[in-house]
Amino acid sequence: MTYRKMAGAVALLTAAALGASVPAAAQAAAAAPNCSGASTVKETLPNGTTWQLCWRIHEMAGLVLTQVSVSTPRQPEQVQVLDSIRLAQLHVPYDTGDMEFDDLTDIGMGGWSLETLDGDDCKGGSARLGSDGSAEPAQRPVLCVSAEPAGLAYRAREENWGENGPEAGTLYSKQGHDLVLRTISKLSWYEYVTEYRFSDDGEISARLGATGDLAPGYESDTARGWPVGKDDAYKAAMHYHNAFWRVDFNIGGQGGERVQQYDTALDGRGDMTAKLKTTKTDITSEGTFNKVDQRWWRMVSRKSKNTDGHPRSYELVTGGNDRYQGHPETKPDVTFSEKNLCEKWASDNDADPECPADVRTVLDFVKDKQKLTDPVMWVRVGFHHVPRDEDQSPMPMHWQGFDLVPRDFSAMNPLTPDGRTGQNGNPEPAPEQEPEGLAPSGSQN
Amino acid sequence: MVHHKRWGWGLGVATASAVTAFGLASWQANAAPSAPTPTVTSEQVSVTDPRPAPEAATGRGDDALTSTEVAKARAIALTPELAANAQDVTGKAGPEYLSAEVDAEAAGREAELYFYDYKSEKLVKQVVDLTAGKLVRSFSAAGMQPPASEQETRTALELLLADPAGSRIGEAYRAATGKQLTGTEGLVPTAHSYTAKPADEGNRQCGKSRCVQLIVSTDDGQFLSVGEFIIDLSGRTVARLK
Numbered sequence: 275m276t277y278r279k280m281a282g283a284v285a286l287l288t289a290a291a292l293g294a295s296v297p298a299a300a301q302a303a304a305a306a307p308n309c310s311g312a313s314t315v316k317e318t319l320p321n322g323t324t325w326q327l328c329w330r331i332h333e334m335a336g337l338v339l340t341q342v343s344v345s346t347p348r349q350p351e352q353v354q355v356l357d358s359i360r361l362a363q364l365h366v367p368y369d370t371g372d373m374e375f376d377d378l379t380d381i382g383m384g385g386w387s388l389e390t391l392d393g394d395d396c397k398g399g400s401a402r403l404g405s406d407g408s409a410e411p412a413q414r415p416v417l418c419v420s421a422e423p424a425g426l427a428y429r430a431r432e433e434n435w436g437e438n439g440p441e442a443g444t445l446y447s448k449q450g451h452d453l454v455l456r457t458i459s460k461l462s463w464y465e466y467v468t469e470y471r472f473s474d475d476g477e478i479s480a481r482l483g484a485t486g487d488l489a490p491g492y493e494s495d496t497a498r499g500w501p502v503g504k505d506d507a508y509k510a511a512m513h514y515h516n517a518f519w520r521v522d523f524n525i526g527g528q529g530g531e532r533v534q535q536y537d538t539a540l541d542g543r544g545d546m547t548a549k550l551k552t553t554k555t556d557i558t559s560e561g562t563f564n565k566v567d568q569r570w571w572r573m574v575s576r577k578s579k580n581t582d583g584h585p586r587s588y589e590l591v592t593g594g595n596d597r598y599q600g601h602p603e604t605k606p607d608v609t610f611s612e613k614n615l616c617e618k619w620a621s622d623n624d625a626d627p628e629c630p631a632d633v634r635t636v637l638d639f640v641k642d643k644q645k646l647t648d649p650v651m652w653v654r655v656g657f658h659h660v661p662r663d664e665d666q667s668p669m670p671m672h673w674q675g676f677d678l679v680p681r682d683f684s685a686m687n688p689l690t691p692d693g694r695t696g697q698n699g700n701p702e703p704a705p706e707q708e709p710e711g712l713a714p715s716g717s718q719n
Numbered sequence: 720m721v722h723h724k725r726w727g728w729g730l731g732v733a734t735a736s737a738v739t740a741f742g743l744a745s746w747q748a749n750a751a752p753s754a755p756t757p758t759v760t761s762e763q764v765s766v767t768d769p770r771p772a773p774e775a776a777t778g779r780g781d782d783a784l785t786s787t788e789v790a791k792a793r794a795i796a797l798t799p800e801l802a803a804n805a806q807d808v809t810g811k812a813g814p815e816y817l818s819a820e821v822d823a824e825a826a827g828r829e830a831e832l833y834f835y836d837y838k839s840e841k842l843v844k845q846v847v848d849l850t851a852g853k854l855v856r857s858f859s860a861a862g863m864q865p866p867a868s869e870q871e872t873r874t875a876l877e878l879l880l881a882d883p884a885g886s887r888i889g890e891a892y893r894a895a896t897g898k899q900l901t902g903t904e905g906l907v908p909t910a911h912s913y914t915a916k917p918a919d920e921g922n923r924q925c926g927k928s929r930c931v932q933l934i935v936s937t938d939d940g941q942f943l944s945v946g947e948f949i950i951d952l953s954g955r956t957v958a959r960l961k
Contacts, residue, residue: 308780317766330783333818334866340781340823372960373946380911382866385818400768405783409818409868412786413774421764451764462909462934463942490942615824622914625865627844627858 307341313404315419319451321427321689322347323474327356329417329455331407334619335360336383337417337457337468344476346688348695353578355588355683357524359480361468362652363620365516367600369498373491373511377461379622383468389458390414399454416457424450424473427689446691450474463487467671476688478588480653481675482517488665489513500661510661516598517674518620518636521651522613525586525683526578530648533557533610534587538568560640562606565592571608572681573651582698584682590651591677596658603635609652611639620652777849781823784830788849789819792830795854796845805836805843808871808929808952814843817868822846829855833865835929837953867910867931867952875931875950876908882957884948888935891943906943909934913949921949921958928953932960 307314309328316326327342342356361383367374381387385408391401399420405411427450432443453472458465465486471479488510493499499509523531534554541551557563563571574587590608598604603621611617616629617639624631633639636652657674664670680688686698776787784792793816805814814834822829827850834843842863846856867875879885880903892900900906910933914926922930929952936942947960 309782310775310779311769312772312775313778313782320764328781330781330821332783332820374916375911380866380913381909385866386869398765400766402769403771405774405785407783407820409789409816410786411784411789411819413771415771419766421766423764453766462936490944491946625842625863627842627860627863628846628856631860631862 319474321474325472331384333385333407334382354527357522362518362520369512383459387459424452476680478678483671483673485671514598516656519653523573525575528577531573559643562609565607580685582685586683587681589679589681596656598656609636612644613648613650792847795847796832806838808874864912872910895941907936
């Protein structure tokens with residue numbers, strides 16, 4: 275398959291998702307954030323991308339980020355991405371069945387649990403002072419803001435055919451950077467790092483790191499414990515860290531995103547190899563969903579569009595994820611619920627006298643399958659920890675999390691260099707006219 | 720004095736001995752200054768580093784509540800009735816104050832304060848309009864158990880030490896430190912609010928009653944095994960989990 279044909283297939287897919295939508299000129303710019311300077315983070319990365327947000331510490335949730343918006347050199351106005359993002363639960367059940375901590379609602383990631391940044395905690399970054407969210411709030415340096423190299427953002431070498439074969443032409447090679455925000459919570463032996471990475475290409479990564487020390491419990495059964503001391507004398511208990519995040523999008527400041535699921539499956543044979551077919555399913559009412567191969571979800575703005583006229587969206591990308599089967603509410607990978615301020619915690623939600631006492635978990639949030647007009651996404655990522663000798667001591671950081679990847683948030687790569695700006699939908703210098711009828715109509719949702 | 724987590728960040732030096740207990744070499748390696756290794760791709764990128772400003776009296780929008788706002792909201796939330804009729808974890812008049820948070824979704828600047836009333840066994844939520852300086856809404860419900868306050872954590876540790884089960888802690892403390900335990904001195908408790916799980920026959924009341932599970936460490940970071948005890952702060956009793 276030639277590159278040109280492949281591009282056509284991509285166009286077909288995008289067109290199918292879009293139908294015959296007409297580009298809208300208006301782009302809603304994000305206003306200055308509604309929070310004070312001390313709780314604003316606004317940083318420009320070397321490639322010119324600027325992220326802006328408000329932060330605060332909640333006694334139970336820990337770090338809460340709100341009004342997250344981004345601008346790039348090609349999109350100079352700030353465009354909002356998220357209304358808010360935060361942790362929504364952290365289950366730590368032990369395989370022995372005799373211990374479980376639901377850390378957010380039993381003890382809390384903020385307040386006393388929140389560590390004052392010290393040592394190398396914020397090396398090379400800026401330790402920001404703020405309220406620790408405790409009952410008697412104290413101002414402490416608790417948020418680390420830093421910019422970190424993220425490796426090669428892109429590379430493209432142009433080649434010319436000369437007399438002696440290919441000759442190297444212009445090289446486009448760029449180092450990417452992330453704006454990194456992190457806090458540290460010490461919950462007895464475990465210490466958790468709540469981290470958000472905002473990439474200069476628009477990607478957002480949410481993850482939870484665990485370090486500190488293993489629980490000092492002894493387990494004799496090799497099915498539930500792993501020897502970490504000399505010989506077999508001391509076995510550390512296997513356990514889970516099952517984390518939930520609450521993600522509330524507000525793309526372009528317009529809110530009310532659509533939720534879509536995409537699945538790709540084999541679809542017969544082409545002339546050379548298998549054909550594949552990608553189908554979209556609109557998720558119009560509340561529900562819980564599980565990941566399978568080649569399945570992904572995205573939150574699509576109904577109103578905000580990029581300059582190609584494509585609705586802006588963000589895609590949920592999950593990686594390694596151990597599903598904890600011990601609770602019904604920890605089985606789904608993602609839950610989409612209609613926004614409801616009484617729905618705060620993925621489990622043990624019955625903690626507010628103003629709210630119904632029988633709405634305890636994400637499963638209760640979606641039980642009545644309400645129509646989704648302002649969806650909230652609950653992302654669950656689990657890590658089953660089988661201890662190893664190296665976990666002592668302190669334990670090397672282990673991570674769990676997910677990415678939010680921009681899909682049509684901007685018309686091109688936000689880092690596109692000047693020499694490549696002509697390649698928006700035109701992969702060759704002199705594009706042929708696409709044949710009529712390639713873009714299907716009538717598939718608009 | 721009980722070393723609560725609140726003061727935990729002052730214990731960085733003390734924890735050194737806990738680390739050496741696990742491995743002297745690794746601690747020394749950490750203590751030794753090491754020069755960063757430059758690489759071809761490494762690029763020093765800096766972010767802004769604003770000078771810390773004194774805390775503002777009031778916040779706006781998504782700002783956390785300031786300490787001034789929390790103090791003001793607490794005074795308004797603690798109505799004369801609540802002060803007279805409710806009871807805290809020590810049995811004194813007035814509810815147990817648990818937490819305060821901003822309602823960033825409210826139209827104005829609103830504080831939500833949570834209290835636990837040990838007399839009615841109810842969680843109380845008081846919503847204060849900070850601009851108007853008025854209590855605007857009140858709610859209470861049984862069976863809701865948010866994280867424990869500092870005073871509840873301290874009380875739980877005292878109840879545990881006073882219980883016959885507490886002798887176990889004394890033994891564990893002596894084994895860990897070689898010293899005699901005197902009261903709560905030298906102990907760092909962490910409390911998890913506890914609601915009875917289906918298999919827990921011995922603590923059925925927990926959830927309706929306010930219970931905690933404690934994790935206790937020495938102030939040099941060694942953990943004492945007390946996880947199997949559930950402390951019922953409402954009934955002022957200690958029970959074994961299994």
